[in-house]
Amino acid sequence: MQASRARLFKEYKEVQREKSADPDIQLICDDSNIFKWTAVIKGPSETPFEGGVFQLAFSIPEQYPLLPPQVRFITKIFHPNVHFKTGEICLDILKNAWSPAWTLQSVCRAIIALMAHPEADSPLNCDSGNLLRSGDIRGYQSMARMYTRLAAMPKKE
Amino acid sequence: MSAGDPAGDAGPSSRGGARAGVAARPRRFPTAAQPEVMRAAEKDDSYAAHVTEACRDAFRHLFGTRVAVAYQNEIKLLGQSLYYLLTTGSGQQTLGEEYCDISQVATSHGLPPTPARRMLFILYQTTVPYLAERISSRIVSRGIYMDDSQLDNHHESDNPSRGITESSTNTNESSRSLSFSMLSRLRSKAQAFWLWVVQKWPSMLPLGQDFIQLAIRTNLMFFYFEGLYYHLSKRGAGIHYVFIGKPMNQRPRYQILGIFLLIQLCILGAERLRRSNLSSIASSINQISSGSYPSSTGRSVPVLNEDGNIISDIRRGKAVDLASGSEASSSKSKCTLCLSTRQNPTATTCGHVFCWNCIMEWCNEKPECPLCRTPITHSSLICIYHSDF
Numbered sequence: 001m002q003a004s005r006a007r008l009f010k011e012y013k014e015v016q017r018e019k020s021a022d023p024d025i026q027l028i029c030d031d032s033n034i035f036k037w038t039a040v041i042k043g044p045s046e047t048p049f050e051g052g053v054f055q056l057a058f059s060i061p062e063q064y065p066l067l068p069p070q071v072r073f074i075t076k077i078f079h080p081n082v083h084f085k086t087g088e089i090c091l092d093i094l095k096n097a098w099s100p101a102w103t104l105q106s107v108c109r110a111i112i113a114l115m116a117h118p119e120a121d122s123p124l125n126c127d128s129g130n131l132l133r134s135g136d137i138r139g140y141q142s143m144a145r146m147y148t149r150l151a152a153m154p155k156k157e
Numbered sequence: 158m159s160a161g162d163p164a165g166d167a168g169p170s171s172r173g174g175a176r177a178g179v180a181a182r183p184r185r186f187p188t189a190a191q192p193e194v195m196r197a198a199e200k201d202d203s204y205a206a207h208v209t210e211a212c213r214d215a216f217r218h219l220f221g222t223r224v225a226v227a228y229q230n231e232i233k234l235l236g237q238s239l240y241y242l243l244t245t246g247s248g249q250q251t252l253g254e255e256y257c258d259i260s261q262v263a264t265s266h267g268l269p270p271t272p273a274r275r276m277l278f279i280l281y282q283t284t285v286p287y288l289a290e291r292i293s294s295r296i297v298s299r300g301i302y303m304d305d306s307q308l309d310n311h312h313e314s315d316n317p318s319r320g321i322t323e324s325s326t327n328t329n330e331s332s333r334s335l336s337f338s339m340l341s342r343l344r345s346k347a348q349a350f351w352l353w354v355v356q357k358w359p360s361m362l363p364l365g366q367d368f369i370q371l372a373i374r375t376n377l378m379f380f381y382f383e384g385l386y387y388h389l390s391k392r393g394a395g396i397h398y399v400f401i402g403k404p405m406n407q408r409p410r411y412q413i414l415g416i417f418l419l420i421q422l423c424i425l426g427a428e429r430l431r432r433s434n435l436s437s438i439a440s441s442i443n444q445i446s447s448g449s450y451p452s453s454t455g456r457s458v459p460v461l462n463e464d465g466n467i468i469s470d471i472r473r474g475k476a477v478d479l480a481s482g483s484e485a486s487s488s489k490s491k492c493t494l495c496l497s498t499r500q501n502p503t504a505t506t507c508g509h510v511f512c513w514n515c516i517m518e519w520c521n522e523k524p525e526c527p528l529c530r531t532p533i534t535h536s537s538l539i540c541i542y543h544s545d546f
């Protein structure tokens with residue numbers, strides 16, 4: 001408890017200090033609870049998610065950094081490794097390959113990398129995974145782009 | 158000729174001067190140049206080392222390894238003495254001197270050194286360093302021994318001896334007792350001096366070493382300038398070298414090195430002075446800072462309040478110790494697990510360093526290195542003491 005608080009506080013300071021270091025990631029700590037964070041990440045370029053802004057919710061266990069943070073997409077996303085309804089992310093470093101050397105910032109980077117390189121063999125979103133596995137890249141990309149445009153783009157009025 | 162030359166211009170004057178010198182002292186070997194003296198000394202050192210090695214081997218075969226190790230210093234003394242006695246002592250050139258075509262002379266007349274002078278040199282070269290080292294180490298070990306047996310002990314041990322001497326003076330005649338008491342007083346004074354030396358020695362030893370180092374360096378500087386005495390022992394015995402080989406055209410000189418050494422010595426001396434001044438200032442500052450310690454902690458509070466404003470009010474209490482920790486931490490000695498300064502730095506077998514607690518807890522969770530996933534075990538974690546990285 002004490003250790004996780006201390007570590008999260010360090011990460012908070014680090015994020016404050018290097019706000020402009022990575023323009024694709026914006027980490028915000030909940031005002032009243034240091035174990036709740038939100039992140040806003042930009043979809044990587046040359047992917048169907050380009051131009052989208054995705055919101056992530058971090059829920060950090062008290063044993064952090066011994067246990068990984070629980071991360072899920074709040075913004076809807078069409079991606080084989082993200083559950084379409086709950087936003088749950090299937091990423092090994094958030095499960096059994098977690099290492100305490102990861103930080104929230106680096107987890108965000110890993111999620112951006114996952115968006116750019118979907119892993120169709122362990123799908124949480126079966127429709128998306130099947131599209132990729134059947135080789136229908138075009139279908140996958142258009143679906144993903146459509147959902148990005150619907151859910152992750154600021155509305156223009 | 159010599160009268161006419163100084164009137165001439167600068168160009169020919171030097172050549173003329175040399176010729177005049179040759180004319181005035183027709184059969185005089187030139188003094189050896191620094192390179193030859195140094196080369197000879199190096200050669201001698203290596204040959205002496207050979208002899209020492211041979212002595213050590215002989216000892217080992219005769220008395221076994223343990224004795225050879227126990228009497229290492231004595232064997233070294235023996236080897237060196239043997240080498241110098243057989244060469245310089247018997248009036249011959251040493252091998253190094255022969256190699257460089259130089260020969261020992263004493264005094265300004267250029268005569269070979271007398272046997273007494275040679276013995277003196279050998280004594281200086283071999284025995285004096287040995288004795289100095291021996292006495293120093295003896296004193297140190299004695300000091301350690303005395304520290305072990307408590308300091309009070311020798312007060313007590315002093316008293317009985319005084320009592321004995323007093324009783325002895327009572328039984329003897331008055332005149333003899335007078336001399337006895339004088340003797341005993343002298344002895345006790347010597348003993349007190351000895352005790353004082355033993356107690357002070359650990360603090361004086363570095364100073365003494367510094368001094369010797371300085372003396373050697375100064376001697377080297379003078380050698381570079383004048384090119385006479387490469388070793389302190391030769392300076393002490395007044396033995397220097399003449400060159401008896403074929404005269405060479407080019408004889409390099411080491412004056413520039415001497416100048417550099419002089420500069421270095423000056424800088425060292427200046428720094429020593431400055432430090433002695435500084436230390437007095439520092440001690441006074443220390444007193445002040447110890448007085449002002451509470452105010453420094455007070456100063457850190459407003460800084461923390463700024464931090465507290467950024468984050469929510471609930472966490473302010475926690476922020477105090479966290480922020481003070483981060484202020485003290487330097488950027489490079491951080492643990493990647495707690496992101497703070499490493500507490501009890503602990504290395505994995507793959508060479509990554511963490512806090513003891515952090516890596517232990519993680520090791521309970523999963524026995525692999527957090528950075529490179531190398532399998533680790535609890536028992537393979539090594540706490541690193543005295544690490545300053």
